[in-house]
Amino acid sequence: MKIAIIGAGAAGIMAAITAKRLNKNLQIDIFDVNKSIGKKILASGNGRCNISNTSISSKNYIGENPEFVNFALKEFDFRAFEKFCKSIGLLLDIKESGKVYPLSNEAKSVTNLLFLALEELCINIFCEHFVQDLEKIEDKFVVKTAELEYKNYDKVVITSGLGAAPQLNSSEIGLDFASKFGHSYNPTYPSLVGLQTQNNYNGKLQGVKKECLVSLFVNGTCEQEIFGDVLFTSYGISGFAILDISQLAVLNLISYQDVNVSLNFFPKLPVNDLANQIQSLLKAVANQRVVDILTGIISNKIAPILLDICKIDINIKTDEINAKQIKAIAYQLNSWKMKIVDTQGFSHSEASGGGVRTIEIDNKTYESKLCKNLYFAGEVLDIVGNRGGYNLHFAWASGYLVGKKLSN
Structure with a gap:
């Protein structure tokens, strides 16, 4: 049996290794536009590779139907992932927060070991091959790049991701393939991304970083609250708390809802207590x-704008x-409101929604319900x-899960 996998990211690599381990007779070809495999893996966690998490459920996901992930998370939970990592020689560093990194603290360790596993299984890797078209003639698939056609594939897996981080040659070509075979898709949007605000204070707050309680308001109703780092930028706000809250913010923004963020600089102090402390300080x-x-x-950047x-009056004295x-x-300071008007776009986002x-x-x-022997995995979903x-x-x-099915 001959299988093509379009996209050598985490999903495509896992599908290939799993399938070939279960069925040595498979011929598996992986196509990727980049010079080497796992470019987004390398970029994860600022090069440290936040590779997984010990506590995962559908509540950690957004989409039209987040519960779609339940079976996959049950069949391949963290313990199963840890076992897989050991099988390729990768040891993990498990943090108290539940975040998981390679013990080496380098993403390159992950891609190196995955490459060795692919090589050991004699899986063919076609890097710098941008797949431009995909056809199905009778029961066989044809994969077309700019230079060549690769024919007679029994099954095809689309793991080409979406548009996040275009600097890594990401694209939405997978959606074109999906549409060609009758699939529909929901609008895509940048996720885990900085937010542009209506008033950026002429960039005067750029570089200011503060732990805040961040509240997301959609059409005047508080929909989410997160405590964490907020970084003021030339365009608006970023930082870990903003990246986290951006998912729901952007989802509503693309639906033309009124989206605002409120920052509480001193969430442990009720507003009256904060006022009393300020008054005592000034007196x-x-x-x-x-x-x-x-x-x-x-x-000192916040004070004059405040x-x-x-x-x-900027020159008012403490006794005045x-x-x-x-x-x-x-x-x-208890409720610093900022209207969200846009995002920093796919080029600055860590992931894509839709x-x-x-x-x-x-x-x-x-497997596709519309086209037999066509599969989708990872971010393209x-x-x-x-x-x-x-x-x-x-x-x-x-x-x-794709790999298990491919082996049959």
Whole structure:
């Protein structure tokens, strides 16, 4: 039996290794546009490769039907993944947070060992091969690149991902193939991405980093709250908390909903307590500019903008400010609202949402319900995970199920 896999990322590699281990008689060809396999694996976790997570459920995923992932997560849970890693010589570093990294702390270790496993199984790897078209003639598939046609494939697996990180030669060609065989797909969007705000304060807050309670409001209703790092940028906001909350924010943004984020700089302090502390601070220092004294609790970049938002004179002195103005400052620090107008796009996103509709895919084999012997796995499907190793784990798990089916 002859099999083509389009995309040498986590899902495609896992499908190939699993299938060939179960059936040595298979001929498996993997095609990838890049010079080497696993480019997105290399980019994961800032080069450290957040390869999986010990605690995973459908609640960690977004899509038209997040529960689609349940069977894959059951069949290929973290323990199964750990066993697979040991089988290729990869040891893991499991953090208290549940995030999992290679023990070497280098993503290159992962791709090197995966390549050796593919090589040992005599799986053919065609790098720098951009698949432009896919046809099915009678019961056989034809894979077409710019230069050549590869014929007589009994089965084809599409693991080509979506548009996140185009600098790594990612594309949405998989959706074109899916459409050609009758599949529909949900609109794609950048996920785990920085957010552009209506007011970026002329970039004056760029570089400011603060742990905040971030609240996401959609049409005036609070839909999600996350505590973590917020980084102010020239375009708006980023940081881990913003990347996390961006998934739901962008999903609503592309549906033309009103999306706002509120930052609480001091979530452990009720607003009245914060006002009292600010008042005590200012009273303790006579005849000084409030903007200067505020830098004792917030960034010197934030202080002047804070006063401007509260319509307080930048040169007001500590003995001139009144209780109403102090309360206004406390309220602003307790709920700093920013309207979200856009994202930083696919080139700055860690993952893509949207994709091939899972209702058209068998959740146990990942075979198309519309075209026999055509399979989809990984990011090309309308499933996107939270930050923390969830996207890679879904790629491994879906690729594993495909591999099992391919071996039959």
